[in-house]
Amino acid sequence: MPLTEQTRAAAREIIARYPEGRSRSALLPMLHLVQSEEGAVTAQGVDFCAEQLGLTHAEVGAVATFYTMYKRRPVGDWLVSVCTNLSCLLRGGEDVYQRLSANLGVGHDQTTEDGTITLEHAECLAACDYAPVMTVNYEFYDQVTPDSAEGIVDALRRGERPAPTRGGPLCTFAEASFQLAGFADPRPDGVAGPGVGDPSIAGVAIAEAGGWKPEHGVAGAPPLTPLPSTAPPAAAPQTKVN
Known part of the structure; x- marks a missing residue:
């Protein structure tokens, strides 16, 4: 089945986000878009992206098969x-x-x-x-x-x-793919919820409790890896030859 007019309109909107002559930069969101309709990046989806962006089938296929988020056969909901x-x-x-x-x-x-x-x-x-x-x-x-x-x-x-x-x-999965194409979740709470919890910042809490600073070590703390010096090497001593 041909891609729907809704998908084609969304593709035009995606391409319009990029400067003239740079439409190939829209490939990643375009692949998410066709995946949102077909449940995978099919041969039809690859052809559509190639046609819209002025790319070859091989160029689009190389990208679609490189990233694991683009599925080669339909997945479930x-x-x-x-x-x-x-x-x-x-x-x-x-x-x-x-x-x-x-x-x-x-x-x-x-x-x-x-x-x-x-x-x-x-x-x-x-x-x-x-x-x-x-x-x-x-x-x-x-x-x-x-x-x-x-x-x-x-x-x-x-x-x-x-x-x-x-x-x-x-x-x-279809809704998630559409969002990954760059379209906002229409639900009021679509982006609600914390992304970081206590386990994510446990190291920060330990460092603060121990008074550890990034610029120096502290007694009892793991040794910091010394940063390489950016100073020019010292000149070798000159030997006077008679």
Whole structure:
């Protein structure tokens, strides 16, 4: 099916944000836009972006296949990403993933039979301070356990939208992709919620309590890595030759 007129109008709006002659800079949001309609970056979506931006199919495809947020086949309404990188792995991330895989009956990058939930391993979700973490459409659920993660997924299957630990309220994958294309969430509370909690600033609190300063070390504190000197090297002594 051809892309809708709504998507085409949104594409024109995206391109208009960039200076004349620089429209290729709109490629990343354009890819999110076509993904918001088709659930993935399809061959049709690649062709559309190439046509609108004056690029080749190969140029667009190279970008679309480089970033993991652009999906090569349609995902469900809910993209469940479980971090299994080191910090989360050591705190049970793999156990969370295996529980969800068994619950949903799918493996990595697979979608449930009803087409609603896609499960994936995530290499890092940039939230090591809250390990283990998972996201649903890029909204965070912190310090999950196999039981709590399963409860979140079960709620999604019942048609509910469980509140993320922090950040805005949950939205569908299509809605999230449209926002990533640069369009504001129309919901009044769309950007509500704290993004930083106590674990994120624990190091700051420890430093303040110990009186540690970035410019010098303190007795009992870990040694600071010395910064390389920017001064010019001293001149070598001159040897007088008779």
